[in-house]
Amino acid sequence: MESLDKETLLQKFSQLEQPLLEEILLQSTFKHLKEGEEALRTGQYIKSTVLLSKGLLKVYREDEEGNEFLMYYLEPGNACALSMMCTARNEKSLIMAKAVDKSEVILIPSHLSELWLAKYKTWHNFVIASYRQRFEELLQALDSIAFKALDERLVFYLRRHVKVSGNEIKLSHQQIANELSSSREVISRLLKKLEQTGAITLHRNYIEVHDLDIV
Amino acid sequence: MESLDKETLLQKFSQLEQPLLEEILLQSTFKHLKEGEEALRTGQYIKSTVLLSKGLLKVYREDEEGNEFLMYYLEPGNACALSMMCTARNEKSLIMAKAVDKSEVILIPSHLSELWLAKYKTWHNFVIASYRQRFEELLQALDSIAFKALDERLVFYLRRHVKVSGNEIKLSHQQIANELSSSREVISRLLKKLEQTGAITLHRNYIEVHDLDIV
């Protein structure tokens, strides 16, 4: 474990009060994740609250056959709401989390994050806000699958990607199919249709997004 | 508003400490809901934390066209986790909640439920446990829709009903179709298949469940 990078912390978590940030620097550890490395596994016991300081984390649900369903992405400055909920009673993770890019997470021992809820108003607010934000995003993901056909879900998915990592989406059709728990051929077909409308251009291993609102 | 029924409260929320229960009795209001009455609407501002003392509440998501997706049921002794999250910052409800039976909810003003988090350990635990439980149930609902075909989702749905209200499920095929955002004919077909396996018996306006595990 290395020491925490104070600058990054201050910048990404500016809503937290100064003494709290000091405590975080002192008391937490952090961990580098390689691209593709898992941060949390379903069923794993959670011993710390997880904050993301750098990189990008994908949070998803996985079934017995290995099908995935993407819940949401965590960006720097976000916390894994579920790690907060589980932490309190030393429970198992309900979800999978994987680093999309090289990332850095801050691990806060559960007894501290518990303690801080009472001690630091900004921590308390941060936690509540995280819960609410994640719940909201999860509900959006749920909406898309409950009420929308696959073509709309795909657009929704591409939009989210544009939001977190810009207009060049560096994913194969296979990867997209996985995250939507669909199949490659179907995704290829739908992407082709999108290309025909002019919304995107397809390349090998990446997709160029022009304008998803025209669909 | 009538006075709270102390006996019910003590019984259903026995995990809360005595002084807290006293405060609830003193400071909260409660509200009777008729069968079918809405407790929360999407977009409505939430001013209180909602606890359920009697009856049964259905929590669901609704899209623009009025399609529903059932998230979970709340039973007496449960809290609406989302009302807790929204309450803190006076935000809008993300979900719909409707009384399935005649019900009774306890409304706790947001400033109090906020205050109690620090003041009463049992309240704090109760809130965290609620978040976690609801999240877990929501994820199960999500799994069923993301990874399962409609026949399995139907069984999952029936199981939940048996859990909360016993072996006689008093619902029309149409109502079931709504909650699974499917259509009556399809549900009828699938129920018929279930009947042929011997798992259930169909009647007008209700379903008799024998054994859902044989499917």
Next chain:
DNA sequence: GGAGTACAGTGACCGTTGTCACACAGGAAA
């Protein structure tokens, strides 16, 4: 008892999605 109404059953049909088979294209390595 008869009419009306909500619920349930069923066959036909069709669009979407998943699957299989195979062709093809681009990049990397030999």
Next chain:
DNA sequence: TTTCCTGTGTGACAACGGTCACTGTACTCC
């Protein structure tokens, strides 16, 4: 260049689920 591998395109086909049309069946209210 040749070979290989991975990613992409595409047609055929099947299964599932949604829709339509219509029938039948209980229950309720005159």
